[in-house]
Amino acid sequence: MGIVSPGFQGRRRTSGPALPPGQYLTEDFPVLSAGPTPKVPLDGWEFVLSTETGAEFRWTWPELIGLPQEAPTVDIHCVTRWSKLGTRWQGVSLDTLLDGVDTTARYALVHSYGGYTTNLPLDDLRGGRAWVVHTYDGGPLSAEHGGPARLLVPHLYFWKSAKWVHGVRLLVDDRPGFWETAGYHDYGDPWREQRYQGD
């Protein structure tokens, strides 16, 4: 695993529209939150990966920082219709965290400090498309944007990129998360405009 994800192709699509349908471009970084911002001290932080058999894999903050780091630059698309292009992050690929984890699960339920959850297919956490990021635009990720660490899954609507990420549960059956149980789409592909259930 290299320092920079080798599969990453750059921040702009070379063809096709720059923005998914129904989105507008923003230059700032809106803060969205479904609750109070949790304060997570680094010396108590951990990331927990659990499988469908109950096996658990844990990383402390120093252990996370000690893993191979990647620096994705990606476009992000919020379901509230703003998109931000070329955002710069640093963190650890889920490929790295899932390496050596024995599972036949097809789904993942991401959970956060503060109680937030979101679901997605496990395949979408693989293939150089998802990271646990701790650095944004060259500095530590602020708490309002999900620090100390958040999930980054930029090919799906940004509510899937859970702030204050605490872990991932690998599941045999899909289990809808916080917004997915309140009308939002289980997958959430911005290019297919999958905002709500049934879209």
Next chain:
Amino acid sequence: MTDMSYLDGNMLDGPLREVFAVDLSAATGRCQSCGMVGPMARLRVYSHAPGLVGRCPSCAEVMLRLVRAPDRAWLDLRGATFLEVPMPLDRPWAG
């Protein structure tokens, strides 16, 4: 033999229309998480989000979520074990 002990859900339309038409900010709710009973107007509502999230002022757990799509809405009250709604006095004996 036909089970006559229940009615079709359509019969709820009238009674629920009466309840949902009231000013909910005047309603009282019970938090499913901590049991606090208080006015819904005291919920802490997070609105910079994909929907509205109403949290208990006592324990901060979610009591209400409301998501609005252009043509649909979802109301999730699982975090509230009841809503007590003020109603016009029903006096069938009057008049």
